Amino acid sequence: MNAVLAIDTSSNWGFALSIMPILLRGLIVTVAAAGLGFAIALVIGLLFAILRRSSSRLITWPLVCFLEFVRDTPLLIQLFFLYYVLPGYGIRLPAFLTGAAAIGLQYGAYMAEIYRAGIEAIGRGQWEASVALNLGRRSVYRDVIIPQAIPRIIPALGNCLVSILKETPILYTVSVLEMLNYAIIIGDRTYQYTIPLTLAGALMLFVTTICAYLVRWIELIVPRRGIALR
Amino acid sequence: MNPLAAFRNVSKSFGHYTVLDNFDLEVMPGEKVTLIGSSGSGKSTVLRILMTLEPFQGGSVEVDGLAYHVPGHKPPFCAPERHLSAIRSRVGMVFQAFNLFPHMTVQRNLVHAPMTVLGLSRKEADRRAQELLAMVGLEEKASSFPDQLSGGQQQRIAIARALAMRPRLLLFDEPTSALDPETVGEVLGVIRRLADEHDLTMILVTHEMGFAREISDRICFLDKGCIIEQGPPDRMLRNPRHPRMREFLASIPTPQTFAEREAGVRADASARCAVTMDT
Numbered sequence: 001m002n003a004v005l006a007i008d009t010s011s012n013w014g015f016a017l018s019i020m021p022i023l024l025r026g027l028i029v030t031v032a033a034a035g036l037g038f039a040i041a042l043v044i045g046l047l048f049a050i051l052r053r054s055s056s057r058l059i060t061w062p063l064v065c066f067l068e069f070v071r072d073t074p075l076l077i078q079l080f081f082l083y084y085v086l087p088g089y090g091i092r093l094p095a096f097l098t099g100a101a102a103i104g105l106q107y108g109a110y111m112a113e114i115y116r117a118g119i120e121a122i123g124r125g126q127w128e129a130s131v132a133l134n135l136g137r138r139s140v141y142r143d144v145i146i147p148q149a150i151p152r153i154i155p156a157l158g159n160c161l162v163s164i165l166k167e168t169p170i171l172y173t174v175s176v177l178e179m180l181n182y183a184i185i186i187g188d189r190t191y192q193y194t195i196p197l198t199l200a201g202a203l204m205l206f207v208t209t210i211c212a213y214l215v216r217w218i219e220l221i222v223p224r225r226g227i228a229l230r
Numbered sequence: 231m232n233p234l235a236a237f238r239n240v241s242k243s244f245g246h247y248t249v250l251d252n253f254d255l256e257v258m259p260g261e262k263v264t265l266i267g268s269s270g271s272g273k274s275t276v277l278r279i280l281m282t283l284e285p286f287q288g289g290s291v292e293v294d295g296l297a298y299h300v301p302g303h304k305p306p307f308c309a310p311e312r313h314l315s316a317i318r319s320r321v322g323m324v325f326q327a328f329n330l331f332p333h334m335t336v337q338r339n340l341v342h343a344p345m346t347v348l349g350l351s352r353k354e355a356d357r358r359a360q361e362l363l364a365m366v367g368l369e370e371k372a373s374s375f376p377d378q379l380s381g382g383q384q385q386r387i388a389i390a391r392a393l394a395m396r397p398r399l400l401l402f403d404e405p406t407s408a409l410d411p412e413t414v415g416e417v418l419g420v421i422r423r424l425a426d427e428h429d430l431t432m433i434l435v436t437h438e439m440g441f442a443r444e445i446s447d448r449i450c451f452l453d454k455g456c457i458i459e460q461g462p463p464d465r466m467l468r469n470p471r472h473p474r475m476r477e478f479l480a481s482i483p484t485p486q487t488f489a490e491r492e493a494g495v496r497a498d499a500s501a502r503c504a505v506t507m508d509t
Contacts, residue, residue, distance in 0.1 A: 129329035132281055133343035133395060134318040143342060147333050 009190055016195050019186050023196070026179030027203050033100050033178060034168045038161050040104025045111025049119060050141060052112060070109040076170060078102050083174045099171035107160055114156045118149035151222050158215030162208050169204075179203065232295070234259045234431045235280060235399055239289035242275060242455075249275045250286065251455035257399075260429040264442040264463070267452035268478055273435045276452075277401040280433070281323045282307065282314050294320045294398060319347075322397030326404040328384040330376040336363070336387050337372040344394050355394075362390035366420050382413025386420050393424075400424075402434040414438070421445065437482060443467055451475045 008018040051063055070078070079102040083095065093101065122145055130140040169180035183200040187193035233256035242250040249272045257263050265273040278284040279291060282298070285306035291298040296317050299308040307314060331339050340362060341355035350358070363369045366386035376384050385405055392400060402421065406414045418441050425432060425445045436442055442449055443463040450460040451472070459472040470476045 123329075125325060125327050125329035126331065128281075128283055128323075129325065129331070131283055131318065132321075132323040132325075132392065134315055134347050135343055136315075136347070139346045143346070144331055148331075 007186065007190060009192070012195065015190075015192065016199060019196055019199065022182050022186065023179055023199055023203060026177065026182035026200075027207065029096070029176065030168050030171075030178040030180075030204075031165070031207060033096060033103070033171055033176065034161075034165045036097075036100035037103030037107065037168070038164050040100060041107035041111050041160065041164070042157070044104065044108035046115050046146075048108060048112035049115035052116060053119070067109045067112055070106055075102060075106050075167060076173065078106060079170060079174060095171070095174045095176045099168075099174060099176050103164055103167060107164055111157065111160060114153050114160070115149065117156075118153035119145055121152055122148050151219075154215065154219050154222060158212070158218070161215065162211055165208050165211060166204065169200075231258060233257055233292075234261075234294055235433070236292045237276070237279075237289065238291075240279070240286050240291060241288040242272075242279065242284070242286040249455055250279075253289070253455060253457070255450065255457060257431060257433060259398075259431055261448065262425050262432045262434070262446045264434045264436060264446040264449045265452055266436070266439070266442065266449060266478070268481075271452040272455040273452050274403055277323065277403050277433060277435060280399070280401060281321055282318055293317055296320070319395070320398045321401065322392035322395055322399070323401040323403065324385070324389050324392050324405050326407050328376070328381070328388045328408070330384055330388055330391070332376050335373050335375055336368070336379075339376070339387060339391050340394050343391070348395065358394055359390075362393055363387075365393075365423075366390045367416075380413055381409045382416045385409065385413075385417045389417075389420055389424070397430075399431045399433070402432065402436070404435050404437070406436065406438060439467060439479075439482065451478065453478075 006018065008014040048063065048067060051059055052067075054060055079099065082093075082098050082102050086093070086098075126144055126148070127140070130144050135144070169178065171178050172180045172184070175181070179200050183196035184193075186196040235255075235257040237253050237255040240250050240253040241248070242253075253272070253276070255263075255276065265276060267273050275284060279286050279298075280293065285308070286298075287305075296313070298317065300310065300313055303309050309317075330336075331342070334342060337356070337359055340359035341350075341352070344350045344355045344358060345352065359372070360369070363372060366389060368383060368386055368390075371379060371383065371387070376387070379387065389405075405421065406417050409417060418438065421432075421434075422441075422445055424430060434442070434446065446463050448460060449463045449466040450457045451466070451470075451474075452458070453474045459466065459470065459475050466475070467479065470479060
């Protein structure tokens with residue numbers, strides 16, 4: 001923490017300016033963890049949603065229970081569970097990856113519902129046409145259903161991304177060196193908490209706002225041909 | 231000669247509601263059969279069972295020698311997926327609501343299944359698509375999306391898409407019921423050409439009696455899940471024997487020629503315009 005020692009505490013503005021590079025370094029970690037968590041959630045959410053539609057109760061029942069459990073327990077407990085319990089079973093991940101996995105798992109469970117809504121919004125006729133053309137299950141999802149479902153659920157997925165960003169500071173609790181962690185360290189060293197915490201909040205606001213606009217922009221560029229209900 | 235499709239003693243119900251009741255039907259290769267009947271008589275269900283979209287409970291169904299139920303397999307479909315797929319490869323279907331894939335161009339709609347299911351090469355599938363588009367008279371629409379086409383054009387593409395899979399049996403489920411009156415003719419024209427020029431076996435559900443008379447070899451009248459009268463179209467429509475069939479024919483408008491109907495639609499439209507302009 002050499003950088004922390006070089007903090008200028010002579011004036012408020014000087015203080016703010018001097019801790020900015022440190023907070024920005026933390027912000028990169030925060031955004032990276034959120035991005036990785038979001039990517040994990042996107043993939044396993046879709047996987048959950050498709051498995052959930054299986055005709056075998058042997059698959060759907062345990063999955064429904066699991067998803068309900070993940071959705072209805074706090075992220076913090078899940079995070080601690082992954083961080084403190086799994087190493088006891090020989091699964092030892094760096095704190096950063098553990099955090100991204102916890103976020104990915106919880107939001108994957110949420111996204112399973114979003115994907116499900118998107119998939120169910122597609123008319124029965126599309127499934128029937130797929131059967132009539134003898135398309136296999138994989139092709140029906142990959143080429144017919146998912147390409148039509150995704151554009152409809154982009155706004156909901158975008159909301160998830162913003163929520164994930166706001167939740168990422170929770171990784172502070174497992175000592176990931178992200179922005180909140182740096183802000184607290186600075187506060188602990190200088191006994192000035194107001195400015196680092198305010199700056200951290202402002203930077204979060206900045207990033208989430210950019211994200212919200214990014215999502216809106218993606219919504220605009222995704223082909224919407226023939227996709228109703230938007 | 232063996233029938234291409236056969237229903238024997240088939241029964242099907244949704245809960246307590248019986249849709250098909252000891253239903254029997256044999257369709258010979260190359261035959262064009264039209265099913266008529268009031269709504270709820272089970273005519274669409276016959277097609278949906280053949281396309282494996284609906285399971286059935288009793289009796290047997292067969293297409294091209296393949297039985298739909300395989301002993302030892304569980305309901306609803308009582309057959310392994312691979313077997314159903316073999317059945318589907320012989321049957322094609324044209325839907326009332328077209329059901330084109332809205333996110334794919336017309337060309338993509340026509341080549342997707344032949345490439346992924348039949349394993350055709352891109353070039354071969356494209357060539358087939360061009361032929362089929364020419365057949366339905368829509369060569370210039372290859373790069374359009376379905377929502378840029380009229381209902382009649384979409385249905386012609388849907389027919390081409392079904393044909394691209396080279397079915398032996400083609401099912402039409404009220405192919406013109408969702409269309410504007412002025413585009414019905416172009417779709418019927420395509421179906422008529424298909425019936426005349428190919429030895430494809432067809433089963434058609436329709437309310438277009440004039441058309442049914444022109445293209446079918448046989449008309450079957452369904453009532454409450456049974457065929458209660460069947461025969462050659464001329465005899466069936468001119469001189470029905472069963473009282474229910476007579477009632478049914480009396481309840482639907484007399485078959486018009488397309489020219490008559492089109493004139494009627496225009497007169498109607500201009501009358502409406504006049505009213506709007508008055509107010």
